[in-house]
């Protein structure tokens with residue numbers, strides 16, 4: 001309850017910021033995308049990671065305000081990255097289950113994109129496998145609407161939820177993000193190899209892009225890229241950084 005009070009104040013005083021983590025496309029040989037990751041800059045406690053406050057934000061409904069701010073800010077940043085050293089970098093936005101169920105979501109995105117003077121193609125929507133499972137009809141309708149409008153859609157933390165294949169095959173989305181739980185030590189762990197190999201094959205068979213999250217070591221990148229995974233997000237390439245630091249970060253990756 002105390003956390004909720006502090007969070008309410010954080011919303012009123014806008015104590016949030018977004019960090020952006022580059023996504024490298026080995027085919028292009030550079031970072032082509034980024035994921036927006038929220039941080040709470042607490043006046044006394046310092047920077048607080050989303051895993052520590054997003055659940056409370058969801059439960060209390062404060063995620064509505066926070067989520068709206070994230071969407072507006074991430075779209076504005078994609079607009080700032082239309083020119084300059086980070087030109088063309090797309091921005092992926094995480095949505096919580098509650099945000100995704102909000103009937104105002106597509107209108108909010110439309111407004112943010114218009115105000116930022118960007119095309120929806122510059123924005124990717126990330127939804128966890130579990131959040132996609134909450135209401136199948138709603139998920140299918142919303143994915144269809146977003147895809148028709150030009151947004152890209154990624155299923156996040158893939159493999160950690162309970163989505164069945166028959167369910168997934170009928171949803172229109174673009175990308176699978178393999179959870180870092182499977183990416184970690186994939187070069188040596190037989191079970192991780194079986195799972196990542198199957199996910200890459202699944203993505204290829206369904207015509208989806210596949211991205212490996214949390215790649216920290218070159219051996220992991222090599223193992224996955226030899227099997228057809230070309231998109232990587234992880235400390236091996238870059239950590240999440242402030243928007244201002246992105247040009248420098250991209251130069252270091254390059």
Ligand code: G
Pocket residue numbers: 036037038049050051054070094095096156
């Ligand atoms: O940065 P960190 O590893 O603490 O992120 C933990 C989780 O928080 C991730 O699963 C990520 O998807 C989620 N997250 C990060 N930013 C946002 C956001 O803006 N909105 C929502 N709903 N979740 C986010």
Ligand code: G
Pocket residue numbers: 021037094156157180213214215216233234235236240
């Ligand atoms: O939305 P999602 O659950 O995928 O959030 C990604 C989270 O994983 C971010 O909070 C980010 O800080 C974290 N992350 C990104 N790359 C790495 C990595 O290489 N190693 C570890 N341990 N965490 C990572």
Ligand code: MN
Pocket residue numbers: 035094126156
């Ligand atoms: Mn994510």
Ligand code: NA
Pocket residue numbers: 156157158177179180213
């Ligand atoms: Na994830």
